[in-house]
Amino acid sequence: MSWRLFELMLxxxxxTVLLSGISIVIxxxxxxxxxxxxxxxxxxxxLPATLFISFFRGVPLLVQxxxxxxxxxxxxxxxxxxxxxxxxxxxxxxxxxxxNLRGGFNSVxxxxxxxxxxxxxSPFQQLRRIRAxxxxxxxxxxxxxxxxxxxxxxxxxxxxxxxxxTRMAQxxxxxxxxxxxxxxxxxxxxxxxxxxxxxxxSILERMTKAGRT
Amino acid sequence: MTLDFxxxxxxxxxxxxxxxxxxxxxxxxTILGAGLxxxxxxxxxYGPAPLDWLLxxxxxxxxxxPFLVQLFLLYFGGPFxxxxxxxIPAGLIGLTIYASAYFSEIFRAGFEAVPKGHVEAAQCxxxxxxxxxxxxxxxxxxxxxxxxxxxxxxxLIKETAILSIITVxxxxxVISAIGSQxxxxxxxxxxxxxxxWVLVETxxxxxxxxxxxxxxxxxxxx
Amino acid sequence: MSDVSTAPxxxxxxxxxxxxxxxxxxxVTKRFGETEVLQGIDLAVPAGATTCLIGPSGxxxxxxxxxxxxxxxxxxxxxxxxGDPLGFAEAPNGQRTRxxxxxxxxxxxxxxxxFQQFNLxxxxxxxxxxxxALVTVRRMKRSDAEARGMAQLRRVGLENRAKHYxxxxxxxxxxRVAIAxxxxxxxxxxxxxxxxASLDPELTGEVLNVMRDLxxxxxxxxxxxxxxxxxxxxxxxxxxxxxxxxxxxGSPREVFGEPRHxxxxxxxxxxxxxxxxxxx
Numbered sequence: 001m002s003w004r005l006f007e008l009m010l011x012x013x014x015x016t017v018l019l020s021g022i023s024i025v026i027x028x029x030x031x032x033x034x035x036x037x038x039x040x041x042x043x044x045x046x047l048p049a050t051l052f053i054s055f056f057r058g059v060p061l062l063v064q065x066x067x068x069x070x071x072x073x074x075x076x077x078x079x080x081x082x083x084x085x086x087x088x089x090x091x092x093x094x095x096x097x098x099x100n101l102r103g104g105f106n107s108v109x110x111x112x113x114x115x116x117x118x119x120x121x122s123p124f125q126q127l128r129r130i131r132a133x134x135x136x137x138x139x140x141x142x143x144x145x146x147x148x149x150x151x152x153x154x155x156x157x158x159x160x161x162x163x164x165x166t167r168m169a170q171x172x173x174x175x176x177x178x179x180x181x182x183x184x185x186x187x188x189x190x191x192x193x194x195x196x197x198x199x200x201x202s203i204l205e206r207m208t209k210a211g212r213t
Numbered sequence: 214m215t216l217d218f219x220x221x222x223x224x225x226x227x228x229x230x231x232x233x234x235x236x237x238x239x240x241x242x243t244i245l246g247a248g249l250x251x252x253x254x255x256x257x258x259y260g261p262a263p264l265d266w267l268l269x270x271x272x273x274x275x276x277x278x279p280f281l282v283q284l285f286l287l288y289f290g291g292p293f294x295x296x297x298x299x300x301i302p303a304g305l306i307g308l309t310i311y312a313s314a315y316f317s318e319i320f321r322a323g324f325e326a327v328p329k330g331h332v333e334a335a336q337c338x339x340x341x342x343x344x345x346x347x348x349x350x351x352x353x354x355x356x357x358x359x360x361x362x363x364x365x366x367x368x369l370i371k372e373t374a375i376l377s378i379i380t381v382x383x384x385x386x387v388i389s390a391i392g393s394q395x396x397x398x399x400x401x402x403x404x405x406x407x408x409x410w411v412l413v414e415t416x417x418x419x420x421x422x423x424x425x426x427x428x429x430x431x432x433x434x435x
Numbered sequence: 436m437s438d439v440s441t442a443p444x445x446x447x448x449x450x451x452x453x454x455x456x457x458x459x460x461x462x463v464t465k466r467f468g469e470t471e472v473l474q475g476i477d478l479a480v481p482a483g484a485t486t487c488l489i490g491p492s493g494x495x496x497x498x499x500x501x502x503x504x505x506x507x508x509x510x511x512x513x514x515x516x517x518g519d520p521l522g523f524a525e526a527p528n529g530q531r532t533r534x535x536x537x538x539x540x541x542x543x544x545x546x547x548x549x550f551q552q553f554n555l556x557x558x559x560x561x562x563x564x565x566x567x568a569l570v571t572v573r574r575m576k577r578s579d580a581e582a583r584g585m586a587q588l589r590r591v592g593l594e595n596r597a598k599h600y601x602x603x604x605x606x607x608x609x610x611r612v613a614i615a616x617x618x619x620x621x622x623x624x625x626x627x628x629x630x631x632a633s634l635d636p637e638l639t640g641e642v643l644n645v646m647r648d649l650x651x652x653x654x655x656x657x658x659x660x661x662x663x664x665x666x667x668x669x670x671x672x673x674x675x676x677x678x679x680x681x682x683x684x685g686s687p688r689e690v691f692g693e694p695r696h697x698x699x700x701x702x703x704x705x706x707x708x709x710x711x712x713x714x715x
Binding site for chain 3: 335
């Protein structure tokens with residue numbers, strides 16, 4: 001494989017990281033909202049959140065992507081395929097992250113909240129100063145895990161025509177007639193990315209461990 | 214936009230055959246994947262150290278790359294090393310290998326999670342290594358890993374959709390083809406999404422039911 | 436309660452006449468990396484009596500018990516059960532050789548063990564736990580094993596809990612099932628590793644009562660315990676370990692009586708507020 005082609009693969013890998021990163025961040029924000037809605041005592045909020053989580057976790061990402069990619073134009077929203085792809089990835093990861101966050105909030109030890117109550121923190125202060133920081137720290141490993149899952153799942157956006165790592169490998173494999181080489185290189189690049197994220201995650205975890213409960 | 218599900222109705226036989234392919238490929242890959250995963254986990258626990266490293270690499274590579282890329286490598290790359298597979302066998306083999314890596318990690322954690330004292334108690338009453346594995350470790354582990362196994366099985370239902378990309382005639386492939394023919398792609402995708410949703414929720418419900426039944430075997434941690 | 440109808444009273448066997456001790460520990464050391472947990476222990480556990488091992492946390496008493504159960508291997512030294520070497524045989528020149536796995540299992544099968552954490556197998560009923568080894572190791576017929584298992588459960592007062600799973604039993608009940616499991620194999624020696632340490636205070640009584648009955652029946656018991664009151668009233672021999680050394684070994688009167696060894700006095704101080712030291 002020439003350096004020129006490898007450069008193309010590297011560029012595509014960068015695009016994969018970029019699109020996954022954007023989706024993770026949007027998904028985290030959206031996930032927080034969905035989680036808040038799900039934890040709300042108000043049924044009008046918690047029921048849609050439950051449905052949202054169940055749907056996006058219950059339907060294959062491939063089907064979600066095909067649906068969003070075709071649904072947007074059908075309702076008159078014309079966007080480039082990469083936008084549809086990021087929307088799809090973000091919605092999907094939002095559902096998973098909402099569940100992770102809910103798990104984090106639920107595992108904040110009851111006693112810590114009671115202690116906050118006893119020293120007079122208001123419910124909002126309890127959330128901001130005690131529950132949210134602890135819950136986010138408890139959720140960190142799940143977040144890193146989710147980032148890796150989305151990096152791998154982003155290979156599916158190749159199906160709606162986004163030229164990321166998998167699609168690039170597919171194109172080059174077809175034009176050079178060397179599928180073994182290009183899919184292996186793509187696999188290797190995914191490995192490097194995933195292992196880097198996993199390694200970074202464990203360093204981050206160790207750094208925040210001091211304050212662990 | 215109008216949704217016209219009537220268009221789909223006369224295609225029912227094809228849809229059902231796609232559903233059937235989805236279900237059987239899923240079941241076969243899950244069972245074979247769990248079996249292979251158990252072998253990998255056992256070999257890593259009881260085998261020599263070099264085998265452990267080799268299998269660790271196997272697991273980490275499979276867990277660090279997208280299933281789609283693995284599938285492309287097998288299906289499009291395979292013929293270049295003399296491995297020419299039809300879509301369904303390629304899909305089954307790919308999904309089984311992919312699943313085995315995740316299952317092996319579940320079982321590995323399961324082995325670790327059985328309290329050491331339970332093994333010691335068995336040693337003290339004279340059970341042999343094989344008896345301890347068969348009578349104590351395996352049954353306890355089964356209960357411990359059941360929730361994760363159900364979870365993995367659910368992930369695999371969804372992964373079967375990816376097999377449509379290498380033209381396996383499963384539900385996603387069949388229904389999207391019908392949708393394109395009839396210019397009703399969005400309707401088709403909605404129908405498909407609902408199929409999967411029902412399948413996944415049913416599987417999850419059955420899993421929780423099984424878990425609840427087994428809960429009395431759970432540890433009573435002193 | 437017991438099948439030994441003519442159980443001698445503890446007082447009558449305060450100085451057992453048996454020539455070979457039930458357990459003979461000779462020069463046992465145990466090292467975990469750099470730390471030497473046991474620094475050369477010599478101990479003879481008399482047959483037909485209750486010996487209590489006491490000492491502060493980290494003194495090595497549980498490690499010693501686990502070495503006697505061969506769950507840990509002593510770094511040096513030997514252990515014999517009624518004269519038969521366990522795990523290692525020692526040649527006259529002091530060389531240790533490892534015995535065969537069959538031999539280890541054979542000798543160890545004469546020892547019963549009760550753990551601090553109970554370690555009941557969660558996927559088996561109380562009766563299943565008690566019968567497991569009878570069926571799989573002793574190859575008894577299931578019906579015979581169950582009859583015997585029921586008898587042992589009756590002995591610990593739990594025949595009406597036979598079909599319950601461990602998660603459905605209280606801690607005290609679980610520990611009594613664990614005792615029945617050990618008794619079912621008819622061991623010559625029963626080892627207890629802090630059997631009440633993970634129980635709520637109100638549940639320790641039922642377990643200690645079962646142990647008292649066993650002691651009265653003339654079984655050989657070796658008990659690692661923090662229950663000083665139990666040790667003083669039931670134990671016929673008291674061994675006091677401190678920092679991996681056996682500091683004292685004798686009858687309760689000898690060990691607890693005045694003048695007290697300063698380390699023992701210091702150790703007992705921590706129990707004063709429980710009123711236990713006053714009982715001695």
